[in-house]
Amino acid sequence: MWGPLALLLLALSVGACKGLSFHLPPQARKCLKEELHRDVMVTGEYVVSEATAPGISTDLQVTDSSGHLLYSKTDAKKGKFAFTTDDYEIYEICFESRGQPGHFRVPDLLVTLNIKHGVEARNYEDIAKAEKLKPLEVDLRRLEDLSESIVKDFAFMKRREEEMRDTNESTSARVFYFSIFSMLCLVILATWQVFYLRRFFKTKKLIE
Structure with missing residues (x-):
């Protein structure tokens, strides 16, 4: 029989592994919106599949509801981003495919995105090393x-x-x-x- 502490730790470990993936057609834009409180740390890790046609690239932008740019990456393929919310707002993460696919049909790009916020976004390994816990x-x-x-x-x-x-x-x-x-x-x-x-x-x- 598991105790409350073990169940809570299991919930933490499961909640920290959530992610999503979607297909991005050429010359298309897809966004993910999330409503967050103030002073919340948000981290994200993304991977965009390689385009099979030349001249196709993907841009990444993270903005708030006021249009303030929190993170931007041109020709985003793989990387991480992090920011801390300034106020209670709706934050938007957008991927946009650019370039002309030509006369041939180009397969959709596969975007994998893993977002963590709050407790999930904190790196407790670094905290343990820094504070010797x-x-x-x-x-x-x-x-x-x-x-x-x-x-x-x-x-x-x-x-x-x-x-x-x-x-x-x-x-x-x-x-x-x-x-x-x-x-x-x-x-x-x-x-x-x-x-x-x-x-x-x-x-x-x-x-x-």
Whole structure:
């Protein structure tokens, strides 16, 4: 029977190995978007297959929702990138194939991308060497960082829930006041129509 510590370490080891791959057609652009908190370390490792036709290359760009360029690589084939988020935003990783394939059909490029962020992106081997930590101390440091990350995620979710609740309450109040205003306008319009028709019929001597 495994204890909570072993299960948590297994979850960490599994979560640190996630990646994805996709095909990139010639003269095409594909992007991956991810929503991240503030002060989160992000690392990425990519491999782009060799083009079978001359003049075909792939560019890589990492930007935030404001268009700020965080990483750029022309003729990207294999490499790594890393950055730390400045604010809560949506970050975008884009691969773009450039060049004319000519008259022959060119196979799609295979892009393999492995992204890690937060606790997964930290290199605990380097930390252990720098601080001379024992294996158990490294595991405890990893658990401590994971616990801190979970606490921050819950705090962020709570803050977002409060913001959404305030937005819902504000929207409900505005809808309520708008409904009252609409009813008043309808009552005023109906009253005006009654008086107008009464005066019109009196003018035509249809009623007294």
